[in-house]
Amino acid sequence: MSTAIDIQKTSASKIFEVDFNNLPFGQITSDHMFICDYKNGKWQQPQILPYQNFSLDPSARIFHYGQSVFEGMKAYRDDKDKIWLFRPLENQRRINISSERLAMPAFPENYFMDGLLALIKLEKDWIPQTEGSSLYIRPYIFATGIGFHASPADEYKFVIACSPSGSYFSGKVKVLIEEKYSRSANGGVGFAKAGGNYAGQFYPTQLAKAKGYQQVIWTDDNTHEYIEEAGAMNVFIRIGDTLITSPTSDRILDGITRKSVIAIAKDENIPVEVRKITVSELVEASKKGTLKEMFGAGTAAVISPIHGFGYREKDYDLPELENSYASRFKKRITDIQYNRAEDKFGWRYLVE
Ligand code: PLP
Ligand code: COI
Numbered sequence: 001m002s003t004a005i006d007i008q009k010t011s012a013s014k015i016f017e018v019d020f021n022n023l024p025f026g027q028i029t030s031d032h033m034f035i036c037d038y039k040n041g042k043w044q045q046p047q048i049l050p051y052q053n054f055s056l057d058p059s060a061r062i063f064h065y066g067q068s069v070f071e072g073m074k075a076y077r078d079d080k081d082k083i084w085l086f087r088p089l090e091n092q093r094r095i096n097i098s099s100e101r102l103a104m105p106a107f108p109e110n111y112f113m114d115g116l117l118a119l120i121k122l123e124k125d126w127i128p129q130t131e132g133s134s135l136y137i138r139p140y141i142f143a144t145g146i147g148f149h150a151s152p153a154d155e156y157k158f159v160i161a162c163s164p165s166g167s168y169f170s171g172k173v174k175v176l177i178e179e180k181y182s183r184s185a186n187g188g189v190g191f192a193k194a195g196g197n198y199a200g201q202f203y204p205t206q207l208a209k210a211k212g213y214q215q216v217i218w219t220d221d222n223t224h225e226y227i228e229e230a231g232a233m234n235v236f237i238r239i240g241d242t243l244i245t246s247p248t249s250d251r252i253l254d255g256i257t258r259k260s261v262i263a264i265a266k267d268e269n270i271p272v273e274v275r276k277i278t279v280s281e282l283v284e285a286s287k288k289g290t291l292k293e294m295f296g297a298g299t300a301a302v303i304s305p306i307h308g309f310g311y312r313e314k315d316y317d318l319p320e321l322e323n324s325y326a327s328r329f330k331k332r333i334t335d336i337q338y339n340r341a342e343d344k345f346g347w348r349y350l351v352e
Contacts, residue, residue: 003046003114003282005034007122010050020128023122023166024182025134025300030126034160037144038105046115048122052159053070061143061153063349068195069098070140072299074349075120077127077134078339083120083351084093086299086337088113090256095139098192103152104141111158112139119160120351128164134337136165136300142195168232168300169214172307175230175294176213177279178204179312182221183228185203190251195246201231213310215296220251225278233304238325239285240292257297257333263345264332268326279311286316294318303330 010031018028029051036046062068071091076084092113096106116137120127127135139160145153181204184190189197201216208216220226221317228246229235234255240346243265248254265272285291294306305326308317335341336348 003110005046005115005118006046007048008050015125020162021044021130023128023133025165025168026163028163030123030162032122034119034121036111036158038156040322043108043111046111048119056144057146058149059146061145064148064172065150066196067102067104067153069095069102069141070138070193070195071095073137074134074299075127075137076127082339083124083127084339085351087347088116088349093205098194099141101189101192102194104156107141107158116160117351118238118295123162126162126164133166136142136163147260168306173304174213174308175215175217175306176208177309177311178216178218179224183218185221186250191253205231219279220268226250226276227282230296233298236261236295236297237277237282238293239290242246242273243325244273244277245277246276247274253297257299260333263327264329292321293324293326295329
C-alpha cells in the first residue's frame with residue numbers, strides 16, 4: 001500500500017523562467033518539495049508543498065552540531081517522455097547508513113520511495129530533455145530539535161528538493177593530490193554522506209583551486225601514501241589495460257556509480273582490481289607511460305575524465321585517448337539511465 005501524502009500544489013509555477021538549454025548545476029529549484037517531520041519519536045504525515053523557506057529556532061541543533069546527511073540522485077527523461085531513476089533503493093539504504101552514524105533516526109523505505117515517486121511525477125515537466133541534463137534530486141535530513149546541549153536532537157526534517165541541472169564540471173578536470181589535509185579518518189564519518197564532510201573539504205579545495213585544480217584527491221589520513229577518493233566522486237585509475245580503484249572503508253563513500261563501473265568492467269571483461277593504490281605507483285606509471293587514464297565517478301559528476309594531477313609541486317598530464325574506458329563507461333551508464341540501451345543489471349527504475 002502506498003503512503004498517504006498530503007499534496008499542496010503551487011499556484012505560481014516558476015518553470016517558464018527557466019532556460020532549459022542552458023542549465024547550471026544545482027542552482028535552480030523546482031516548484032515543489034517533499035517534507036516529513038520527525039517528532040515524538042516518529043515520522044509524521046508526509047507532505048508535498050510548494051518550494052519554500054523553512055522557519056527554524058536559532059538553537060536548532062543543525063546550526064550547532066551539524067547533524068545533517070544527504071543523498072544525490074537524478075531523474076532522466078527518455079525520448080518517449082518516460083521518466084527513469086537509477087538504482088534509487090541504493091540511495092534509500094545509504095541515507096539510513098549515514099543517519100545511523102550521526103545518531104539520527106532512519107527514514108522508512110516506503111516513505112522514501114513513495115515520497116520520491118510522487119514528487120518526481122509532480123515535477124515531471126522540470127526534467128530536462130537536453131543531452132547531459134537531468135533533474136538532480138537532493139534528499140536530506142537535518143536536526144530541527146532545539147537546545148544547545150551537545151547531544152542528538154529529538155526532532156528532524158526529511159526533505160527532497162529537485163534541481164534541473166546541466167553538467168557538474170565545466171571544462172577539463174585537473175586534480176591535486178593532497179598530503180596535508182585529510183577528508184576523513186579511521187572510525188570517522190567519511191563513509192557517510194554527512195554535510196560536515198563537505199564543509200571540511202572546502203578550505204583545502206579552495207587552496208587547490210587557487211593553484212588551478214578543480215578537485216582534491218584525498219589520500220589516507222595516516223600515511224598520505226594511498227589514493228582514496230575525490231571531493232565529490234570516487235576515483236578510477238587505468239594502468240595498462242587494468243582498471244584500479246581503492247576499496248571502500250569507513251573513510252570512503254561507497255559510491256553507486258563506482259559499484260556500477262566495477263560491474264560494467266566485469267561484464268565487459270575489462271580487468272578490474274579493487275585494491276589500495278599508492279601515489280608512488282601512480283607517479284611511476286605516469287613516468288613510464290603506462291598510466292593511461294584517471295576518471296572520477298559519481299551521480300553529479302557522472303564519469304569525469306581527469307586530465308592531469310598535481311603532486312608535490314609537479315604536474316603530470318594524462319594522454320588524450322581515443323576509445324577511453326571513461327567514454328565507454330559513460331556511454332554504457334548513461335545509455336542505461338536515459339533508456340537508450342538494454343539494462344541487463346536491472347538498475348533502471350521507471351517512474352509511473
Ligand atoms: N564520493 C563522494 C565524497 C561523493 O560526494 C560522491 C557523490 O555522491 C561520490 C563519491 C559518488 O557517489 P555516487 O556514485 O553514489 O553518487
Ligand atoms: C552527488 O554526486 O550527487 C553528490 O552528492 C556530490 C555532491 C557533493 C554534488
